[in-house]
Amino acid sequence: MTIAFTVNGVAQRVDAPETTTLLDVLRNRLGLMGTRYGCGLEQCGSCMVLVDGQPVHSCTREIGTVAKRAVTTVEGLGTADKPHPIQQAFLDEQAGQCGYCLSGIVMSTKALLDRNPNPSRADIVAALDKHLCRCGTHQRILRAVERAAATLRGAA
Amino acid sequence: MNAPVLPTSLVENPRLDRWIAFLPDRTVRIATGKVEIGQGVVTAIGQIAADELDVPLDRIVVLSGDTDAGPDEMYTTSSLSIEVSGGSVRLVCAEVRAKAIERAALRLNCSPGDLSIEGGRFVQNGAATGQDYWSVAAEIDLSQDVTGTAPVKPASSYTVVGQSVPRADLPAKLSGAAFVHDVLPPDVLHARMLRQPSRGATLTALDETAIRRAAKGELQIVREANFVAFVSPDESVAQAAAVAAERYATWSNVRPIAPAEQEATWLKDQPAEDRHIGAPRPTSPPKNLARITVSRPYVAHASLAPSCALVQYRDGHLTVRSHGQGMHPLRKNLAAALNLPIEAITAQHLHGAGCYGHNGADDAALDAALVALRVPGRWIRLQWRREEEFAFEPVGPAMLVTLHVDLDDKGRPTDWTTEIWSATHVQRPGSGSGYLLATEAFADPPPEVKPTDPPEARGGGGTRNAVPIYDVQAHRILHHLVLRPPVRTSALRGLGALPNVYAIEMLMDELAAKAGEDPVAYRLSILSEKRARRIVELVAERANWKARGAGGSGRGLGLAMARYKNRAAYAAVVASVTVQETVKVDRVWCVADAGLVVNPDGARNQLEGGIIQAVSWTLKEQVRLDAQGIASRDWDSYPILRFSEVPEMDVAFVDAAGNPPLGVGECTVGPTAAAIGNAVAHALGVRIHDMPLTRERVMAALLKT
Ligand code: FES
Ligand code: FES
Numbered sequence: 110m111t112i113a114f115t116v117n118g119v120a121q122r123v124d125a126p127e128t129t130t131l132l133d134v135l136r137n138r139l140g141l142m143g144t145r146y147g148c149g150l151e152q153c154g155s156c157m158v159l160v161d162g163q164p165v166h167s168c169t170r171e172i173g174t175v176a177k178r179a180v181t182t183v184e185g186l187g188t189a190d191k192p193h194p195i196q197q198a199f200l201d202e203q204a205g206q207c208g209y210c211l212s213g214i215v216m217s218t219k220a221l222l223d224r225n226p227n228p229s230r231a232d233i234v235a236a237l238d239k240h241l242c243r244c245g246t247h248q249r250i251l252r253a254v255e256r257a258a259a260t261l262r263g264a265a
Numbered sequence: 266m267n268a269p270v271l272p273t274s275l276v277e278n279p280r281l282d283r284w285i286a287f288l289p290d291r292t293v294r295i296a297t298g299k300v301e302i303g304q305g306v307v308t309a310i311g312q313i314a315a316d317e318l319d320v321p322l323d324r325i326v327v328l329s330g331d332t333d334a335g336p337d338e339m340y341t342t343s344s345l346s347i348e349v350s351g352g353s354v355r356l357v358c359a360e361v362r363a364k365a366i367e368r369a370a371l372r373l374n375c376s377p378g379d380l381s382i383e384g385g386r387f388v389q390n391g392a393a394t395g396q397d398y399w400s401v402a403a404e405i406d407l408s409q410d411v412t413g414t415a416p417v418k419p420a421s422s423y424t425v426v427g428q429s430v431p432r433a434d435l436p437a438k439l440s441g442a443a444f445v446h447d448v449l450p451p452d453v454l455h456a457r458m459l460r461q462p463s464r465g466a467t468l469t470a471l472d473e474t475a476i477r478r479a480a481k482g483e484l485q486i487v488r489e490a491n492f493v494a495f496v497s498p499d500e501s502v503a504q505a506a507a508v509a510a511e512r513y514a515t516w517s518n519v520r521p522i523a524p525a526e527q528e529a530t531w532l533k534d535q536p537a538e539d540r541h542i543g544a545p546r547p548t549s550p551p552k553n554l555a556r557i558t559v560s561r562p563y564v565a566h567a568s569l570a571p572s573c574a575l576v577q578y579r580d581g582h583l584t585v586r587s588h589g590q591g592m593h594p595l596r597k598n599l600a601a602a603l604n605l606p607i608e609a610i611t612a613q614h615l616h617g618a619g620c621y622g623h624n625g626a627d628d629a630a631l632d633a634a635l636v637a638l639r640v641p642g643r644w645i646r647l648q649w650r651r652e653e654e655f656a657f658e659p660v661g662p663a664m665l666v667t668l669h670v671d672l673d674d675k676g677r678p679t680d681w682t683t684e685i686w687s688a689t690h691v692q693r694p695g696s697g698s699g700y701l702l703a704t705e706a707f708a709d710p711p712p713e714v715k716p717t718d719p720p721e722a723r724g725g726g727g728t729r730n731a732v733p734i735y736d737v738q739a740h741r742i743l744h745h746l747v748l749r750p751p752v753r754t755s756a757l758r759g760l761g762a763l764p765n766v767y768a769i770e771m772l773m774d775e776l777a778a779k780a781g782e783d784p785v786a787y788r789l790s791i792l793s794e795k796r797a798r799r800i801v802e803l804v805a806e807r808a809n810w811k812a813r814g815a816g817g818s819g820r821g822l823g824l825a826m827a828r829y830k831n832r833a834a835y836a837a838v839v840a841s842v843t844v845q846e847t848v849k850v851d852r853v854w855c856v857a858d859a860g861l862v863v864n865p866d867g868a869r870n871q872l873e874g875g876i877i878q879a880v881s882w883t884l885k886e887q888v889r890l891d892a893q894g895i896a897s898r899d900w901d902s903y904p905i906l907r908f909s910e911v912p913e914m915d916v917a918f919v920d921a922a923g924n925p926p927l928g929v930g931e932c933t934v935g936p937t938a939a940a941i942g943n944a945v946a947h948a949l950g951v952r953i954h955d956m957p958l959t960r961e962r963v964m965a966a967l968l969k970t
Contacts, residue, residue: 126481133501142447143440147569148651152900155569189436196439203431203866206874207303207619208438209569215439237908241900243569244303244619245877247911249870 114175116141117185127173131165132156134172135182143183143212147241154240157213158182164220183212186219194264195219198257199250206244214240218254226262228254269413274298274353278336279410284357285314287402291385292326293318295354298338298593299346300330301434303619303874304930305867306346308432312863313351315425317358317418319382320398322425330592330614340591340693342622342756347863347926360415361405368401369394420861420922427922429866434616445588445615446573446648453575454485455500456636456647457507459493460657461706462894463520464713467491472513479509487639491706494636496645507650519893526751527890529560529663529955532686535747542721542728543741547680551671555779557772558668559942561764561956563888564661564757565903570618571654572625576633577644583610583634588617589626598627598694599634602704621878623693623755625649625658628702635703652898657702660888660895661757662688662750664727664764668772676780677791683731683765684743688750689716690726690760699755718746719760724830730762730935733769734828735791751890759934762829763879764956766935767942770825771952774943784824784943785810794828796858800837800919801826804856807915808839816947819844823943825936834859834932838876840912840940844948847960850880850912850941855933857916860924868929872916875933881906883938885957 113122116139123134130149135141135158147155149168156168159181187193192200195218205211214237221228221236228236233254242250271279278284278298286294295314301307307327315322328335338350362382369387370377373394380387386397420426437443461468468491477484480495482502487494493514495506525531575586583605589595592612600607612630620626633647649657664687671680692699698717704710718726725731731742777787785805792798805811805824813822821844826837835858843849853876862868885904889897897903938956946952951966 129501136447137449137500140449142442142449145444145446145570146648147571148900150651150899150901153569183439184441187440189440192436192440196436199439200431200435203435203870205303205432205435205438206305206870207569207617208435208443209618211435211439212441234908240908241569241905243567243621243878243905245874245881245906245911246870247877247906247908248873248914251908 112172112176114178114180116180117182123172125172127171129172130168131158131170131172131175131180132167135167141182141184145209145212154213154217155210157216157240159216159220162220162223164217181216181219183215186215194260195222195257198260199253201256202249202253204246204249204253206246210240210242214250218257221254222258222261226258228258271356271411271413272349272353274336274338274349275356275411275413281357281361281409281411282407283336284354285361285407287399291399292324293320293398294326294328296328296331296335297350297354298330298336298591299341299350300590300592300614301616302341302590304871305432305864306341307434308430308867309347309863310351310354312425312430313355314358316423317355318362318385318398320385322430324385332592332596332610332612337593339594342590345928347928351863351926355417356413357411359417360411361407363415364405365398365401368404369396372396372401426863427861427865430864432867443616444570445575445586445617446570448575448586448615449646450644453644453646454496454498454640455503456494456496456633456645457503457650458632458647458653459507459510459514460653461491462516464705464710466516466519468493468514469517470515471510475513476506476509480506485640487636490708492635492703494632494647496636496640504650522751522890522892522894524890527562527888529562529665532663532665532747536749537686537745537747540744540746541741542744544739546741547671547739551680553672555670555672555772555776556668557768557775557954558665559764559768559771559954560665561663561767563663563752563754564882564886565655565888566621566624566658566661566757567903567905568618568620568624568654571649571651572629572658573617573646573648574630574633575644575646576630576637578637578641581609583637585610585612585630585634586615587612587626587630588615588620589630590620590623594695595627595630598701599631602631602701603634603638622661622757623659625654627694631701631703655898655903656895659692659753659755662690662727662754664761666764666768668768670772672776676776678735678737678776679739681733681737681740682743685727685731685761686745686747687727687761688747688754689718690754690756691719692716692753692755716746716748724832725761727761729760729830730765730827732831734794734797734831735788736793752888752895758875758878759931762827762931762935763882763938766825766827767939767956770936770939771942771954774823774946775952796835796921797826797828800835800856800858803919804837804839804854807856808854810839817950819948821944821946821948823940823945823947825939825943827935829932834927834929836872836932836936838933838936838940840937840944842941842944842948844945844963846963848884848941848945848958848963849910850884852913852915853880853937853940855914855916856919857929857932858919858921859927859929859932861922861926862918863926865918868918869916871929872933873914875931876914876916876937877906877911879934879937880912880941883941883956883958887957
């Protein structure tokens with residue numbers, strides 16, 4: 110069936126079985142490789158995207174359920190040359206080792222800061238607890254989210 | 266004059282042009298055989314080159330892990346990259362710099378001593394000369410071998426080394442495609458595997474019709490002996506086929522495994538190769554014997570991304586893109602497994618998720634190559650399934666360590682025996698001890714090899730860090746290399762260092778208690794190595810050790826230290842814990858001495874990562890077995906430390922820039938585990954010897970009090 114939705118503000122029409130995962134569509138049909146596969150079981154958070162602003166595991170989300178909705182991926186924030194303030198904060202804190210977990214974490218951060226511009230440490234931990242980082246970059250990531258929040262508050 | 270001793274990498278890759286090239290876009294390409302695995306090595310090597318050449322860092326491009334254009338430096342392991350590859354790049358750059366100055370002096374009709382280099386340009390008496398590296402590059406003969414005789418700069422003159430430089434690879438990773446997993450050439454075919462459950466297992470039936478029905482799409486099944494792969498232009502079809510195949514495959518001759526084999530205690534009665542290293546057996550009976558036994562179970566690397574490889578076989582040439590830890594060894598191993606000449610293979614490194622040792626990366630490359638040879642002309646992107654990575658990657662071996670220590674009348678150790686039971690810590694293919702996994706599925710698999718452990722000269726495997734850093738008159742190791750563990754084992758960050766340091770440092774606290782002394786004071790009384798003393802004193806100060814107080818309150822503070830491999834970086838760690846039913850590590854202080862630190866922030870990042878990973882191993886991790894092999898095949902059954910559980914951290918390097926650089930990736934893991942063990946003992950008044958320190962073990966320990 111044909112499913113119409115937007116990705117990073119751009120209208121997309123995808124012809125796919127409605128049980129196809131959003132992750133599969135993003136990567137293999139739309140070529141958006143910043144959303145990553147880690148487990149396919151909603152256990153690691155590598156695949157996190159926003160659907161209508163809410164963080165969603167794209168590895169299990171069926172494409173049929175995003176019809177008419179707005180999907181945001183890490184590519185919708187900024188680029189390597191022109192990073193979004195959240196991405197810039199991660200760079201400023203050098204919050205990454207292998208970096209595989211980061212794009213998903215950035216998306217959860219985006220959802221958090223959109224809803225709560227001044228989160229406490231505990232709020233941030235709660236928002237990121239569904240994400241795994243095997244390299245142990247957690248403390249830098251927490252600092253990066255605080256820094257991003259401060260930048261975005263300053264800019265608002 | 267004697268010829269200088271060159272690092273192995275230079276002995277094996279002596280030609281200058283294997284390492285360095287001046288490119289027309291006014292950059293310098295530095296090649297290294299070491300690869301980026303999240304540790305920032307590429308950035309650090311660039312810093313070393315920038316300093317030695319006097320070229321701005323942004324003019325240096327580092328090519329890493331390329332069998333066509335770069336040097337063979339084996340695997341990226343053992344925290345050796347900065348020492349070995351960085352040391353080689355330094356010598357190469359010094360030599361090229363000297364040659365370039367010589368050429369420029371000829372052109373300028375002056376003596377080489379009149380010239381200096383600023384930002385890649387030659388300067389005479391502070392004035393520009395119009396000459397730079399690129400203008401003379403064509404006249405420098407880079408096909409010559411390195412001699413190692415050009416003087417390197419003194420460390421005091423470094424301007425780039427020693428500075429915190431941001432990692433060049435992070436922007437891409439934060440914004441889009443960045444990993445081998447993310448490369449999709451046009452026309453790529455996706456592949457997934459059905460794995461042979463164990464060596465020797467035979468596929469007696471495979472219901473291909475049922476698999477095709479489940480896969481719902483265009484599917485090619487590549488099947489040869491016990492190797493089965495599913496190939497499709499649609500990734501989800503290949504994935505669905507592989508998942509279904511588990512149900513529709515019948516295997517015989519699967520190795521039976523009993524769940525009890527998952528425990529370290531199982532190792533004790535198994536056939537083993539026994540070695541005695543160090544002092545002869547004591548001649549007199551012990552006077553005052555202290556002993557401790559600790560254990561660690563099998564631990565997974567548990568990379569966040571399942572292994573992946575991209576391979577194409579075209580016109581008789583195999584091109585391999587892989588996130589393995591060494592492209593030259595991979596090429597050799599593939600050539601042997603596939604019966605191809607080595608020149609017919611190019612292997613190039615692309616980034617993967619952190620691996621922390623030998624995981625499924627190389628095996629996935631062979632899987633993909635086997636498919637590519639049967640589907641020539643097309644790129645094959647083969648990715649392991651999550652459960653496949655957990656179930657079939659080699660795991661860090663379980664270990665059991667017993668210390669028997671005889672004490673003098675002041676409670677100081679005089680005679681020390683370390684007895685170790687462990688399977689091998691290295692089954693990297695090509696090491697003589699292991700092979701690429703899919704070769705076992707061939708019709709005529711290579712003969713089973715007798716496992717070996719890395720020799721002591723390379724830091725040992727099970728025996729890594731078994732020799733205490735403390736002053737002891739006689740020390741010996743009895744090493745039992747268990748020959749047939751239930752699962753494939755191989756290198757995991759730190760190898761045997763973690764359990765060995767856990768044993769030594771837990772015992773230190775017990776001996777201090779016996780002697781009625783403070784654990785720090787006791788350690789210092791038998792520690793003459795100055796650099797080690799210094800970090801113990803510093804970390805105790807930072808953690809306010811003096812205020813530690815009596816234990817037993819449910820809150821504890823513990824300390825531990827080690828020098829990794831007894832020859833790499835030193836780390837001293839204090840952990841503060843709260844123990845209710847479970848252990849929570851609240852804060853970790855770490856002071857490390859890594860000699861000259863090339864990229865301080867990057868190195869701190871590695872210390873922090875090592876600490877958090879070791880907290881996770883120590884508190885939570887154990888690979889579970891059932892009759893089918895590894896049973897912990899997802900993140901629910903193999904939990905790791907989460908954001909809500911990570912400690913606060915305070916990590917610092919001592920200023921030791923006068924000493925050569927030492928790798929830091931692994932130095933924290935043993936001290937962190939042992940500091941936690943000691944902190945828990947301080948909190949509870951009773952010691953937990955077996956890792957992980959789970960709720961069940963805490964409850965059992967509490968019953969003892
Ligand atoms: S890939 Fe979706 S949660 Fe792991
Ligand atoms: S940085 Fe490697 S998993 Fe988070």
